[in-house]
Amino acid sequence: MSDRQAKIRELAAAALAEDRVDYFIGWKQGINPSEAIPAFVRSADEVDQLIWNPLSHHNLTTFLKRKMPDPPNARIGVCVKGCDSRTLVALLQEELVDKERIYVVGVPCDGVIDRRRVEKEFADEVVDISFSGDVVTATTRCGDSKEFAKGDMTFDHCNTCRYPNPVYADDMAADPVPEPEDRTPMWGSIEEFEALSPAEKDAKLADAFETCIRCFACIHACPVCVCWDQCVNRCRRPALVGQRVDTKENLMFQMVHMFHVAGRCPSCGACDRACPVEIPLYLLHRKMNKELYDMLGFEPGVSLEEKPAFQTFKLDDPFGEH
Amino acid sequence: MAQATDTTQAAGTTPPDAGDEVKVVGIVCNWCSYAGADGAGTARLKQEFEMRLLRVPCTGRIDPLFAIKAFEKGADGVLISGCHPGDCHYSEGNYYARRKFELLDRMLPFLGVEPDRFKYTWVSASEGARWQKVVNEFVGKVKALGPREGRAL
Amino acid sequence: MKFLAQDKLQAFLGHLAGESRVVAPVKGDDGVVLFRPWSPGTEVELDVLLPKQSAKEFVLRQSETYLRYGYAMEGEAAAQVDDSHEAKVVLDDPAERKAAQDTAVTAHAALVVEPVNDAPAQVIFGLRPCDARGFVQMDNVFGGYGGFYFDPYYNAKREATTLVAVTCRDPRSTCFCTSVQGGPASTEGADVLFTQVEGGFAVEALTDKGETLLASAEFVDAAQAQVLYAETVKETAEARVDAAFDLEGIQEHLRANIEDPGWHDLAMRCISCGTCTYVCPNCYCFNITDEMVEGRGERIRTWDNCFNPSYTLETSGHNPRDTKSNRFRNRFSHKFWYYPEKYDSLLCSGCGRCITHCPTRIDIREVLSVMGSERTAVPATTGEEA
Structure with a gap:
């Protein structure tokens, strides 16, 4: 783990020192050692703040999308995990990011920790999370401490990950980790939801979306949601989504996000992690990817040469009436 | 009300308010399905009147969100219809659209909408009789399910 | 100072719920704690310091309906706008209505406007002193400048709301109330302050509204030891909030x-x-x-x-x-x-x-x-x- 961290620092320092990038985006420690946050490094002597550990969940590709770079034509170095690299490839496929202006450091990933799952094990605030092999130790502000198996605390989509190594990178922070031989995607916990009756699904969704506050965190944290100020969710004409915040409009709001990233979203989970009220958005996005895979054998963002599913077609697409 | 399948009877004899317990939205392309529906009307082929048609230039114009919005606003069923693959007035609009509708068709049950409430199909300008059949079958299924009472969608 | 035993809390809230809506921090099935309308039998979550959302939503609604409107044919029942509410034709004056008719989108239609301002009585229980202070700061805006910008929607709800704050026991590392002139036992804005002591709560009424609430039979006078304990809880909490920044200048x-x-x-x-x-x-x-x-x-x-x-x-x-x-x-x-x-x-x-x-x-x-x-x-x- 720490050798990847050292290599990230080394690569970042070199890129900054040689003036290949204006700034480098990696992860650094947050308010306390229980979390990692995005770090923006502007000079080679600041690279020591960069870290890599299983808390480095942010998909930094978000900071490459339209309106995010500061200045707009900045040359940016960025760290990507396997899932992050797929969102980057999706952006590159549609030329939404200029390949010439980015320098990508790929980080092989062993899965990231779902901090909220750890948090819920305590009433008090978690202030430290440390790792030793496959054991995760979490400590609270009052000094309570519990140990967990790492596999129990990683995200669902990490446990079923088929792309632990970046599919696109200029340099790698380590040798690739072993990849599963069977590349058939796995969809984790959505089967449980699929098995419910229509009325039960409706009730579950309604309960979840009732608490949505329409803060746009899901949309802005999403690396492949690029409309920004032109989002139809903010638009009054057409009023596809009403401004009233209620269950139905909230789900409609999320549908806009979901259908607009269909074919680009590899369900990296950035939206889910950003949601302040913990709406299980991954359910929707993973289901969408599952159906896309069943329909077309398509997985978003795995190859630069491929076109996104909805920007192309085949005369003999195997569905619909002919 | 009685199933309106007797093609010899003139259309529009049932008062439009009676038994109007479900709302079905049809989104059709201008060149094929709308013309087909027009043809069905001209030929006085009797159809279920719960269908409300929306005409768009091409199925390629139809965002899956149109159907979701219709459900959100209280539609009990949504039918999308356009030119047969290969017959698109704009050559390939319906090929792109087909992928979107298929995804929508697969997602809607996940959102708590019964599968019979959504259908996408192709009806050409000359297929008035097929239009009648599609509408009557689809609306019949929606009627069998009755009005929706979704809290989420 | 009064005392409310822990096992009397449900009875007290049930009592309140008989007269008004009660809002309290409640943990959902997914483990997320939010202020939600409380119903008897629901557990109130006070161990988690702050619900994810503040209680603002219950006074400054995220979606607030100002009015409903529509066009009605002249002479037709205006209640068409919404059957559940008695509609009111605001434009009584024939000349005014004539003008409205001329501009109406539908020919021969009159504009019907129905003002809405629902403000049922409610008690927000279990919010922290910082959330209670938040209302005081918003009061300046919505009733500000001596009422010149008086907002009837906000103020009607604020008026109908009683705030029952609970002293923080374990402030988080992200708390900084003491740096912005507040504290974990600040009374500003609250009507009643609960402090968790052994076996229950030490309770003090801060306003007349709060006094009314404490009239209920579940409360007994607090023992001297409980009063002292409450003081210790407040002081300990206060000491645990780190100084964050200097307001000077x-x-x-x-x-x-x-x-x-x-x-x-x-x-x-x-x-x-x-x-x-x-x-x-x-x-x-x-x-x-x-x-x-x-x-x-x-x-x-x-x-x-x-x-x-x-x-x-x-x-x-x-x-x-x-x-x-x-x-x-x-x-x-x-x-x-x-x-x-x-x-x-x-x-x-x-x-x-x-x-x-x-x-x-x-x-x-x-x-x-x-x-x-x-x-x-x-x-x-x-x-x-x-």
């Missing part, structure tokens, strides 16, 4: 630093969502829109936030705050510079939700420590993002 510094390129650096990891403002107990910016379908609709007020790219966008297309860092700057400057200038109070009560819920953990304390102090070194400008 913060207004002047923010003013002086308005063009400082440091704002760009701080805003780098901001994704420009609105989470911080929507979970904030003080942020009150709003937008007004008409939701209209087929000639009838509602005028609603919804929360807006300064991170929204269309915030302050003018009809001309010009936006004085058109970059992410401009909008980012607004949030902090508003809270610690423009608002204090107007109302001689801060627009922040130090709950720290904006820190814990920010997807990238932007820390208001860090921002204010940097931009709210004298900037000496001026780094090279980083330019403007779009």
